[in-house]
Amino acid sequence: MKRTILLTGKTGQLGSELLRSLRRFGEVIAPDRNELDLRDPETIRLVMRDVKPQLVINAAAYTAVDAAETDEAGALAVNAEGPQVLALASKKVDALLVHFSTDYVFDGSKNIPYVESDSPNPLNAYGRTKLAGEEAIRNSGADHLIFRTSWVYATQGRNFLLTILRLATEREELKIVDDQTGAPTCARDLAESTVKVLARAIGRTQEPIAFSNFNGIYHATAAGQTTWYEFAKAILEEVAQAPQNLPWFTSATNGRPIIASRVLPTSTKAFSSPTHRPSYSVLANGRLMAGFGVALADWRTQLRGCFSSNGR
Ligand SMILES: NC(=O)c1ccc[n+]([C@@H]2O[C@H](COP(=O)([O-])OP(=O)(O)OC[C@H]3O[C@@H](n4cnc5c(N)ncnc54)[C@H](OP(=O)(O)O)[C@@H]3O)[C@@H](O)[C@H]2O)c1
Numbered sequence: 001m002k003r004t005i006l007l008t009g010k011t012g013q014l015g016s017e018l019l020r021s022l023r024r025f026g027e028v029i030a031p032d033r034n035e036l037d038l039r040d041p042e043t044i045r046l047v048m049r050d051v052k053p054q055l056v057i058n059a060a061a062y063t064a065v066d067a068a069e070t071d072e073a074g075a076l077a078v079n080a081e082g083p084q085v086l087a088l089a090s091k092k093v094d095a096l097l098v099h100f101s102t103d104y105v106f107d108g109s110k111n112i113p114y115v116e117s118d119s120p121n122p123l124n125a126y127g128r129t130k131l132a133g134e135e136a137i138r139n140s141g142a143d144h145l146i147f148r149t150s151w152v153y154a155t156q157g158r159n160f161l162l163t164i165l166r167l168a169t170e171r172e173e174l175k176i177v178d179d180q181t182g183a184p185t186c187a188r189d190l191a192e193s194t195v196k197v198l199a200r201a202i203g204r205t206q207e208p209i210a211f212s213n214f215n216g217i218y219h220a221t222a223a224g225q226t227t228w229y230e231f232a233k234a235i236l237e238e239v240a241q242a243p244q245n246l247p248w249f250t251s252a253t254n255g256r257p258i259i260a261s262r263v264l265p266t267s268t269k270a271f272s273s274p275t276h277r278p279s280y281s282v283l284a285n286g287r288l289m290a291g292f293g294v295a296l297a298d299w300r301t302q303l304r305g306c307f308s309s310n311g312r
Contacts, residue, residue: 006053009060013154017191038082048089068126080132087140103150108278123276147220154187155248168260178229178265186302219283222299242307
């Protein structure tokens, strides 16, 4: 019997990659937000009742970090209340729930990579709502895997990579903050790693999945660390070396030439953002390796991957 997988957030950076990666793992049912709105408990329960999945992958989230500052209730509904309903419904049908969380649950006061047992202390509304989502899932009694990731980008969507490419067609000089350190993680690599984890954990067994031994939080980010400033410089280095006829690149730049020739470091303070972000949010991925033998590639290798494949 084929495994049935319910995927939310298929239009997002990670969800669209998961839609592709998960197909080799089972039959994927992927409602959009009109069909399953995380703010609407009844639609969640209805879809879960109809689909009766063995696996639920929640890639949907309220990810607008700045907007969440003035709409914390809206972010909480999507990032915590909806996932709680999803988790309770997953428990009811014995499904494993895979959920994604964020490095922004931490306050950045460490200067060595955070491990899963470190105490969260989010600095912003988005981080608080994502932490509430983690807690709701952990308390639901459903089998679950929560992958905390960071600085997600892809060749579509809204992200730092595409913003830098657009700005690089408009300005000769880019000023980018160099006092936040993290690990930029490519959505495609994270999706592939998620499927690897599932394959290692579940293997060929069919439902019900005996999963409780694996339940918990796992850090899942690109290896290594960098700053936004260094990341921006690396993006322009890749541009200088890569064939610039990749379809996603042409779309990101609107076909215009790159004119930026300098990237200068600046401080978070100079940007006067309404949102506090951790100055250091690197996550140690040792538990993912110990539990499943899965490691994500280094951030620079992941970035290069975007520029080297026509499929992206
Ligand atoms: N982006 C990052 O830098 C980052 C960093 C750390 C962790 N994460 C986590 O990684 C996961 C994936 O993030 P992402 O960057 O792929 O997100 P994304 O590109 O912003 O996509 C979010 C997805 O959620 C859907 N969605 C939003 N509100 C919804 C609702 N009320 N009901 C149902 N679906 C809804 C969106 O649908 P529409 O297209 O219809 O809006 C979209 O498909 C999330 O859990 C996020 O918190 C992301």
